[in-house]
Amino acid sequence: MNAAVAEKNLNTNSDANAHERGLLRFITAGSVDDGKSTLIGRLLFDSKGIFADQLDAMSRAKHKRTVGDTIDLSLLTDGLEAEREQGITIDVAYRYFATPKRKFIIADTPGHEQYTRNMVTGASTADAVIILIDVSKVKLGDDGSVELLTQTKRHSTIAHLLQIQHVVVAVNKMDLVDYDQTVYDRIVGAYREFAAQLGLKDVRPIPLSALAGDNVVTASDKLSWYKGPTLIALLESLSVYEDAHAEPFRFPVQLVARHNGHEANDFRGYMGRIEAGKVSKGDKLLVQPSGQTATVKDILTLDGSLASASAGQSVTILLDEYLDISRGDMLASAEQAPTQLKTVSADLCWLSEDALDPRRKYWLKHTTKQVAARVAKIDTLLDINTQQRHPAESLKLNDIARVSINVQQAIAADSYDAIRATGAFILIDEVTHQTVAAGMIRLDA
Structure with a gap:
């Protein structure tokens, strides 16, 4: 199980x-x-x-x-x-x-x-x-x-x-x-x-x-x-x-649900799991990466409509506005928005028996979004025994290092120290489709 x-x-x-x-x-x-x-x-x-x-x-x-x-x-x-x-x-x-x-x-x-x-x-x-x-x-x-x-x-x-x-x-x-x-x-x-x-x-x-x-x-x-x-x-x-209930609202969109596009009263809901914070009807949300704002019209579950929902619940959110929102986008608190990152600084645990090749491209999977990525720089490698950091040219199995990663499209992220769900990611080999690394984003690096 x-x-x-x-x-x-x-x-x-x-x-x-x-x-x-x-x-x-x-x-x-x-x-x-x-x-x-x-x-x-x-x-x-x-x-x-x-x-x-x-x-x-x-x-x-x-x-x-x-x-x-x-x-x-x-x-x-x-x-x-x-x-x-x-x-x-x-x-x-x-x-x-x-x-x-x-x-x-x-x-x-x-x-x-x-x-x-x-x-x-x-x-x-x-x-x-x-x-x-x-x-x-x-x-x-x-x-x-x-x-x-x-x-x-x-x-x-x-x-x-x-x-x-x-x-x-x-x-x-x-x-x-x-x-x-x-x-x-x-x-x-x-x-x-x-x-x-x-x-x-x-x-x-x-x-x-x-x-x-x-x-x-x-x-x-x-x-x-x-x-x-x-x-x-x-x-x-x-x-x-569960600290996630007190954190700013984060809702990565997994699926856009529509009943029947031919009907005049069209249904458009955004399905996913609330990773942090809470949301209520009437809340103003920020849509990333577009930067547009929208108002929560309804919150639906299999049991019916909810006045509010919090971290850990899987819901469908309906908005008053018709916006271009798709899988991988994020609905977030308008007051405390995540940071848009094109260069990601992170602690990376290398999980593959094949060493990191900085010349290769990888897929970076962050919440429900997957983007092309390349490890631009290995800043420092952590020595497990001494806890000292030193330079490195590559990473092998089980190495832990601070790295800089360039992504093709910006991701809406938080520091792992602040929100674990939106501060974590994995790297996937674009050829073998194997998970090669797990990372924790550090915005203060």
Whole structure:
């Protein structure tokens, strides 16, 4: 099940208050074999989120990595045959469950550097991220030094670039170090230093053992020195108020709907999803790229006419004026309009195994608009370990860089820091039609 379908099934209340303690979308991230899939399996198992037939199938699985009758909980999310054979996560697996206090959508993302692009996909709509750290892999020097894994730093960097609200640092496999508080404190201290370099603000560490179930859903006597909440209690408490409701109105047009052009009373509606803000009948809107203004005549859904609608709702907007509006255009707040960009400055995550070729043309897909584009300049390449930026001539798989992109037609955009939906884009190879990069627009660059 994909995230969009799961969210539709779970979150039927569009009121902003429902977002405060209602649906939480979170991802697990970290390096290979840190226990991400096992942690999700433990969350679902201990919270009674697994059906009996799923348990039976998992117990009979041929690629089970546990001994005897013990259930391999990682099989719940590692659904591909290749994942079960290799014991790794390749694709993004979405699962959902609920507790009496909250509903959840989980994205289990890959730890392998080769599949970082899938982690970017899962993180793009997340409210929180659980960064798993395997205590057995962290190098603890006798001089007090702590060396975190590169993928831990990479995923934390991506979480920062994508502006995920909450970062939960799950120090996993504490059973392998006899639940030693000193080891935990050293790892958390090192991560907090790195998080401060990145600019991550809401960092919440927690010790646990996903395999044994310690501190995941129930507290453990073996971690008696830890006085904080269990993982599930922490996830239930996170605030996820939907800021998009308070942002300026943004409505990318997906389709122009007409009933019958031969009738005198012709119907012309503009269909799409409200990405930010709210709209009401009588509001004055700006049409971009034309720059014309129009008045909202009606707001329609399958259930009938609405007086107003807000971010997240799919609606058909009727205007009083007859204007030349088509797919890819944007209806926006007249007072706080998006910026028209012919040159886009952005942080770019390169997702293709083929390196960036500045001589090639790409398609830039921004909301519902697709335009021809060329990477004009690679300003700086980000070093994941040091967080320093330096010059580069090209980008290879998993590189993150600040770039300048020239587009054939202007796009109506916002800074990603201000509005995620209209500040994000992807680049598509014009020959293979493969997505090669994901970008976050920076207007203050």
